[in-house]
Amino acid sequence: MNLGRIDAFLLAREYDECVLFNVSQPRILMAMSRDGLLPPFFSDINKRSQVPVKSTIVTGLVAAVLAFSMEVSELAGMVSVGTLLAFTVVAISVLILRYIPPNEIPFSHSLQEPFDSASTQNSWRSLEANEDPKAHGGASGSRKTVVVEEDVSIDYPLVAKDPIIGKYVHEGNRRKVIAWVIAVICLGVFILTFAASDKTIISYVRFALCGVGATLLLSGFVFLNCMDQDDARHNFGHSGGFICPFVPLLPVACILINLYLLINLGAATWTRVSIWLAIGVIVYVFYGRTHSTLKDALYVQTAPPSTSLA
Numbered sequence: 001m002n003l004g005r006i007d008a009f010l011l012a013r014e015y016d017e018c019v020l021f022n023v024s025q026p027r028i029l030m031a032m033s034r035d036g037l038l039p040p041f042f043s044d045i046n047k048r049s050q051v052p053v054k055s056t057i058v059t060g061l062v063a064a065v066l067a068f069s070m071e072v073s074e075l076a077g078m079v080s081v082g083t084l085l086a087f088t089v090v091a092i093s094v095l096i097l098r099y100i101p102p103n104e105i106p107f108s109h110s111l112q113e114p115f116d117s118a119s120t121q122n123s124w125r126s127l128e129a130n131e132d133p134k135a136h137g138g139a140s141g142s143r144k145t146v147v148v149e150e151d152v153s154i155d156y157p158l159v160a161k162d163p164i165i166g167k168y169v170h171e172g173n174r175r176k177v178i179a180w181v182i183a184v185i186c187l188g189v190f191i192l193t194f195a196a197s198d199k200t201i202i203s204y205v206r207f208a209l210c211g212v213g214a215t216l217l218l219s220g221f222v223f224l225n226c227m228d229q230d231d232a233r234h235n236f237g238h239s240g241g242f243i244c245p246f247v248p249l250l251p252v253a254c255i256l257i258n259l260y261l262l263i264n265l266g267a268a269t270w271t272r273v274s275i276w277l278a279i280g281v282i283v284y285v286f287y288g289r290t291h292s293t294l295k296d297a298l299y300v301q302t303a304p305p306s307t308s309l310a
Helices: 001-035 053-069 074-097 109-128 172-197 203-227 249-263 266-290
Strands: 104-109 145-149 298-303
Touching: 001 053, 074 172, 074 249, 074 266, 109 172, 172 249, 203 249
Parallel strands: 145 298
Antiparallel strands: 104 298
């Protein structure tokens, strides 16, 4: 009786994942196509239903072929890898955006026209007033990077909480240091989860690896706790709503749990996923990299409040 309930639960879960995949994946392909990473075929919207029909058909065909040629357990493993990888990347991105957010914000090529038209209007107004167009940042002058002011609550947002760490970490090297700390945390998590999962390793070597991984993980975690988050720009790209709490505890715990589950999925699952990843890399290198909307994007540089618009 219990086995029957478990089988029914697993069947319902697989059905739910299939429905979510066939609904969400076509829209992911549509968004990637709009960003230039995939051909325009995938971003074609049906005028009557307002649905990416072509992407839905392609997704359904691929899912049908995979379901016909693979076992359910193999498909479940691949779906789990994709979900866990996505969550892990999001957790690492939260750490990056909170501690070392980007200095420049990219705008697509379509948004450059308002800047260019405004710059041209300033040039004509300057010529009519017998003024130097360069004084207004006109089109005839050298093109400058647009600088955007942001609401900064403190004068020096990127400083360390601990005065001892503050002696060695400053504005000049903070971004590089924290980038290395996040990399050390990921390395420590990998060593710890790998040693804890692989029971074929000799016991004392296994415990030694667990100790090394835990030391790297805890050291990086304590270091991040001693650093202030970037209050000036931690809301990068945020338009209101939910903000991840308990940083860096929650992202680090997410990375640890997800990576442990990923390592325990088995070599066969990783082999199949590696093939998909290789296909994705090939598509990006030979198409997405040259057609991306960010290739000719205008990068808007963020600046402290004392900096005026250029």
